[in-house]
Amino acid sequence: MTDTASPSARSRWLTRRAVLAHVALLVWIPGCAVAAWWQVGVALGGDSLGWVYSVMWPCFAVFGAIFWWFLVHDDPDTVGARGLRRQRATVTPETGDDVGPAGTSSPDDSERLARAEEEDPELAAYNAYLSALAGQEKGWRRRP
Amino acid sequence: MGSVPSRPFTFKPADRGALLRYRVLAYTTAVLLIVLVFVGVPLQVWDDDLWVVRVVGTMHGYLYIVYLVVAFEFTRRLRVPLGWMVLVLLAGTVPFCAIVAERLLTRRFDRMTGGAGDPALAPAVER
Numbered sequence: 001m002t003d004t005a006s007p008s009a010r011s012r013w014l015t016r017r018a019v020l021a022h023v024a025l026l027v028w029i030p031g032c033a034v035a036a037w038w039q040v041g042v043a044l045g046g047d048s049l050g051w052v053y054s055v056m057w058p059c060f061a062v063f064g065a066i067f068w069w070f071l072v073h074d075d076p077d078t079v080g081a082r083g084l085r086r087q088r089a090t091v092t093p094e095t096g097d098d099v100g101p102a103g104t105s106s107p108d109d110s111e112r113l114a115r116a117e118e119e120d121p122e123l124a125a126y127n128a129y130l131s132a133l134a135g136q137e138k139g140w141r142r143r144p
Numbered sequence: 145m146g147s148v149p150s151r152p153f154t155f156k157p158a159d160r161g162a163l164l165r166y167r168v169l170a171y172t173t174a175v176l177l178i179v180l181v182f183v184g185v186p187l188q189v190w191d192d193d194l195w196v197v198r199v200v201g202t203m204h205g206y207l208y209i210v211y212l213v214v215a216f217e218f219t220r221r222l223r224v225p226l227g228w229m230v231l232v233l234l235a236g237t238v239p240f241c242a243i244v245a246e247r248l249l250t251r252r253f254d255r256m257t258g259g260a261g262d263p264a265l266a267p268a269v270e271r
Contacts, residue, residue, distance in 0.1 A: 048198060049197065049198060049201050049202065049205075052201065052202045052205040052206065053205060055205075055206075056205050056206075056208070056209060059209045059212075060212075063209075063212055063213075063216075066216075067216070070220075071226075083223070084223045
């Protein structure tokens with residue numbers, strides 16, 4: 001099972017969004033390295049503030065890498081505003097049972113999901129697909 | 145778009161704790177930056193006094209890193225669109241902008257969650 005999971009994994013790394021993220025990271029990391037090195041020079045030149053920034057720029061580089069990782073692995077259909085809309089559309093059935101004021105109670109999501117699935121076979125298939133993917137979590141983590 | 149399979153992804157709820165962490169960091173970095181720019185820099189330029197710039201600049205520098213982490217987490221939980229997320233992160237480096245961002249995000253939080261809880265359960269649909 002080393003390479004069989006790759007169709008989905010490979011496309012994950014090659015979407016337009018992902019490629020843009022790769023390019024941005026390739027610019028960002030060396031940029032941070034240059035800036036950090038420049039601040040080390042400033043610090044050695046006697047300005048103690050330079051030490052702060054020579055620590056900060058590597059932190060920014062690491063943060064950029066984290067940001068990149070999320071950009072590549074987030075599916076725009078499940079994350080962000082669109083994911084939220086989708087989640088609401090699927091989890092909240094249009095049967096008029098009120099979810100209640102947000103935050104006051106947490107109705108059993110799985111129960112509502114099950115009810116929504118009964119009404120929508122396509123959703124049920126989608127969720128089955130999601131849980132199948134969840135089963136392959138290890139394969140997903142491996143780089144293609 | 146359908147070519148990329150969805151990864152099951154669960155969000156932690158955007159609860160009051162996350163909001164509070166974000167607001168504390170936003171105000172702290174904002175105030176430090178205002179002091180740095182409007183007190184420290186004039187003192188440095190006109191009075192050759194580096195004390196304020198050194199101390200406040202150092203504090204702001206390290207706190208901004210914490211701000212980045214906290215703001216990133218909070219904006220993700222609040223489902224803030226990507227471009228706005230970047231602006232919120234950068235807001236910590238421009239005087240007064242972190243305060244504006246804090247107001248906008250707090251309003252978004254209230255609108256989405258009705259004051260507390262998970263935005264997934266909120267009545268309104270956000271853009």
